[in-house]
Structures are given as structure tokens and as C-alpha cells.
Amino acid sequence: MAPELALDNRDFESLAVSPLRELGAYEAMWDNPGVTFKTLSEKFAAHRGALPSDFVTTAKAEEYADFVRERFRAAHIDRFGVRVNGAGEYPEKLRDAAHPVELIYYQGWWDLVESRCVAVVGSRKPSDEGIGRTRRVVRELVKDGFTIVSGLAAGVDTAAHETAIETGGRTVAVIGTPLSHVYPRTNTDLQRKIARDFLLISQVPVKRYENQDYRMNRLFFPERNVTMSALTEATVIVEASETSGTLIQARAALQQGRKLFILDSCFRDARLTWPHRCAEKGAIRVVDYDDIRQHLSQTTH
């Protein structure tokens, strides 16, 4: 036996986090239909300082970790990482969410999480004007050095990511599927490019996602909007209907103390009441880009 293996350093080991074991333990905790982001965050709030591995046996954690690695391998994901609350490099700003996620998966350049980030989101079926407005606001934000964060959905999200890339900017996608899945399929290449050159983030547990019905999995989409808001200093809503999932992000931004920008065109749409309700709670009506710029942080890099 190599001397390393003979080392009885359990006191020391207990101080160090093994990301792979935490990933497996987290997946195991999720593998129960009653578990939600809310119940998990309550559990961790009740056990301050706990890690997923405190609730799951090592053998079970290993079994689930193997499952995830197998799935990712099959999806040709050869490198990925996780961030665990309580371990190194976990973004503290995630704690501002109502039910903060304990673990997230990522691919790509983690560093972008620490850059000045603004989310640009909106309808999956925007008008042509909506696409044009998305492109304009993204171009301005990129010029000011912001990283563009969005959800890789069809419509506004896709236009936001693509414009950021085309104009030489940086972009982060927070997706509502595991890293091993793509939705919509038409964004397969875009997701791959973001994972390789920028940053792709998912909070969705892999085993649970595969085990449950697609209708249940749809709930992961609005939940990632809450995380997207927490990761950014502001959210810009370009266009959204009265029942859009984008409004989850609007509510989250206000609740988390983030800036919420709503384009003037939303206010001028007589069918919509949500822009006015959000404005009453502190959202900023954007007539031109200066309305955004003057409320954002200044460049330090």
C-alpha cells in the first residue's frame, strides 16, 4: 500500500471538500419526488455549514456521481465542474435568492461569473422590433464592458447570446436543463459554443431530470431565472407577455435587490399591466440606453 493510503488523516480530510462526492450526494438528495429547491434550501438553512455529503452515505454519493459522469460522457462533455456552497469559488451572490441553490454545474470559463454581469431576457416569440431592441441593448452593454447573461431560450435569449458573441463580447447561459441536454434543439451549436468559449451554467439535477415527466421538468425553467437574476447586477426585460416566465425573473430581481430595467415599449403596450406593477416596486423604465448606464456599476477592469 502506498504511504498516502495508509495516512489516517480523517481529521484533516473532514476539512477538505471533494467536489465529486458533493455532486453525488446532491444528486442523491434530489432523487425523491418531494424534494424541491425550496425544501433543500430549508434543509441546509436548518443545518448551517452542512454540505450535501453530510446527509448521504459515501457509497450512495459515489453511485450517483458515477451516474452523472456516465451521462455527461455519453453527451460528449469531457470537462465540467461544480460549485458547492461552503467550498471554494461558490458565488456568494447566489445566497440572495429566496431558495439559494447549493450546487451548480458548469462548463467553460468560470471566471465570467465574477465579471460585471447583466441579464437580458424576454419572450420566446418576440416581435421583429423585440429582436432589434435586444440587439441594440446588448451592443451597448458589451461596449460598456458588461457580460451578457441569458437563458438560451428561443427568441430574445438567443438574440442576446448571439449578439454578444458577434460583437466580441462575453456571454453566460444559465440553462433550464442538465448540461447534457439542450432546449430548444435548434440551439445545440450555440450551447456548445458557449460551453467552450464562455460559460454555461445549470442547476438542474441530472438523475431527477431523467426520472421524471417532462411536464415536471418544465418547472426547472422559471427556477433558473431566479438564479440568473441572483448572478447578475441587473436584469433587462425586452419584451414579455402578461403570463411570460420572464416575469419570474422580474419578481426575483426586485426581491433580491437587483436593478430591473423594462424597455419603454413594454409600458406602451396597452395590453400589459405587469410593467406598471413592476415600476411601482422599483423597476426602471428605459427610454434610451442612458437610463440603463447611469444605474449600473462603473468599469474597474
Add this chain to the structure above:
Amino acid sequence: MTSASIFPRRLTKIDDLTRSDHSYLATADACYFLGEYTARKGYAFSPTNHLIFNLKKGMERRDRPEWRYKGVAIQTVADALRSALNDKARQNFAFVPVPPSKAKADPLYDDRLAQVLRAIWPGQETDIRELVVQPTSTPAVHDRDDRPTPGELEALYVVDQSLVQPKPKVFAVVDDMITTGAHYVAIRNILRRVHPDIPIMGIFIARRVPEAVDVEDFET
């Protein structure tokens, strides 16, 4: 909004998820790190990246105003290691810094790791042994086209025989960044010959992901 992330104060194990990033490491190597260095040209936003830039500032910058940030970085790392380790570690470990690439007499000799180690538990007995030394200066790794292998490094290193005794309970090899793992493996091999039955572990201020650019590439 919650303030930006701070430099990690807890160790993370190099496990099956990350070991392949450090090609010389074997499965049995017990290696731990605090932060992840992920800088790429134009992308350098994290506290870990800034800390590493400041910590590795070359001695030729000693007369510049920015020099004080090096001292701040040394203290930050020492504070993080104090949080990450416990008193048992202080009592049982012999801390062995990876030797600087410049010889002691060289004006560019930088003993930042020894400084970090001395600042972890000031005033308390800590076994810090500059047991492995490099008597001849070599170009820093980033100035070479090829990275050295563990065997090449072993050939450069010499054991300071005056520091071999007493026999410690654990060797903790300390370096600021683990990249391929070549320096760690070289020292581990040497320490195994010094005391064959002593467990060895590696403690790193940061691990560098493979595609990240060298610190020095950023400074030019």
C-alpha cells in the same frame, strides 16, 4: 447586492473530477487546493486570479508602488490556510515549500511560500522545512517552450541534509499553483527517499485549469 466572492478559506480535494487536469498526479496523490486559477487573456475577474497575480509579482518589481500588494496577498493566503487547516495539522505536519526557481544568492530569489507558511500561525511552533533546495537558477517555467518533467526537476533539486531529522508524522508539500503536478511529484519522490514510510500530501494555494494563461502573460 452581496459583495463579490472572497478568496476561498476551505480546502478542496483534487478528486476524479479534476485530477486529469494535472497530468502527472497519480490516483493515490492526496492533493488539496484553496482557489481555482482560471484566467484567460481579457478574463480575469475572480479574487483567486487577483490574489495569484499579486502573490507572484516578480522581485524585479520591488521598487514599484504595486509591490505592497504582494505583502497583502501573502497575508491573505496565510489567513486562508489558518482557516482551512486545524491545530492538529500544525502539530503533525512538516511543511515543505517547493523551492523557488532561483538560487538563494540570485537577486530574483523569491521565498514567498516560506513567508506564507511563517505567517499562518505566528508565535506558535510550526515545522517549516526548506528541505528541498534548488542550488542553481533556472528560467521560470513560463519562459520555456517546454514544461519540465518530474525527472528533470528531481535532477535539479538537492536535499538539505541538516533538515532531514527529526522524522515528521506527515509531509505537507506546499506550492502556490498546481498545473501539471510535475513539481509536486518531483518533491514527493525525493521525500519518499528521505523518509520512505511518511505520508505525503500536497497543499496548493490554487490549481490552474489547463487552458488558463500564465500569470506572467497577463502582466505584459
